[in-house]
Amino acid sequence: LIEEHWENIMFCSDDKHPDEFIKGHINELVKRAFKMGFDKLKVLQCAGLNAVNHYGLKVGMLQKGDDADFIQVDDLDELSNIRTYIKGELLAENGVSFLPHQRPETVNNFNATTKKPEDFKILASSGKIQVIEARDGQLITGSIFSSLKIENGIMISSASDDILKIVVVNRYADAAVSCAFIKGFGLKQGAIASSVAHDSHNIVAVGVDDESICKAVNAIIMAKGGISAVSGMTEKLLPLPIAGIMSAAPYDEVVAKYTDLDKMAKEMGSKLQAPFMTLSFMALLVIPTLKISDKGLFDVEKFELI
Structure with a gap:
């Protein structure tokens, strides 16, 4: 499918265990596809650009006038030492976020009472x-x-x-x-x-x-x-x-x-x-x-x- 219909393929995951995220997310699918010999540009399009186009997102195109939102890696095959830039500013590197931690508002409608x-x-x-x-x-x-x-x-x-x-x-x-x-x-x-x-x-x-x-x-x-x-x-x-x-x-x-x-x-x-x-x-x-x-x-x- 990647070879013949790469414009219509989007990588995703569903119900991954928390411990699996230590290894990675979409980047792990990209690495697996690389190792299987698929064209790198087609694989990267499946991992990013196709979802942007399909959902009409205003990110990820790197067109003139767009925000500089992108990632940088030391090794394309292994996607090692990923650095994430948002609006041109380095905000994460190798799994460490530089964003200030914000605790979200806890929304919880748990109404059960304890049991016997x-x-x-x-x-x-x-x-x-x-x-x-x-x-x-x-x-x-x-x-x-x-x-x-x-x-x-x-x-x-x-x-x-x-x-x-x-x-x-x-x-x-x-x-x-x-x-x-x-x-x-x-x-x-x-x-x-x-x-x-x-x-x-x-x-x-x-x-x-x-x-x-x-x-x-x-x-x-x-x-x-x-x-x-x-x-x-x-x-x-x-x-x-x-x-x-x-x-x-x-x-x-x-x-x-x-x-x-x-x-x-x-x-x-x-x-x-x-x-x-x-x-x-x-x-x-x-x-x-x-x-x-x-x-x-x-x-x-x-x-x-x-």
Whole structure:
């Protein structure tokens, strides 16, 4: 496509992990295209000029009379030591910004109240129940049926069978918690939770026991957004105070906390490449096959609640 239709190609990214931004963004796609042997001018046009033309942006053309907005690099193949100029002034070099830090106004409509462990209980039902099957590295899920252990009339997770509880908590208004079961996360203890949950961005959590799930969810509710992990007495949180999905903290601080949470989830037993990324798509109701909303399990193929 780049060789034949470079005027109509635009580079972009979607749902990159915070730790991936340490390596780069569009510049990484440019370097990859260079290494594949594509014409450098065509690649650079895909990375910059095409988006400017498509969206009618008044930047990036370097025409007579335009502001001097451009980047400068020491090595075109590796795009090393990138220097960014805005209106002719050097404002960033090699990942370090010279702009004064401005903390944005925090917009947050997090209205959920803290929960109790009993809010996450699922009453026993006869026969097998439908279970979401998470698949590593995929947005598509499977749908299986399984029998679960019952204690005192309550269905409980089975870490040995990798069938854990998944919940969605409405974060815009107080409502009953939506609870179901999921296979594929591999946790042997504790729980993980996140308010990054496409596309409604309610709180989604997966865990071995209700107490851990409750702690992980409440950590996010009290922070008005974030990513959390709980295992016994250990609790970790990456706060996301801007709309419950973004942070104003320095990127290296966000990366460090995200990396620590990812490591903790894997130490808790998850074999997923990116447990929190997989978690964030379990409530996306437009990608097959079986997902969960704040109102219950959702059959995407039939496009109806179960």
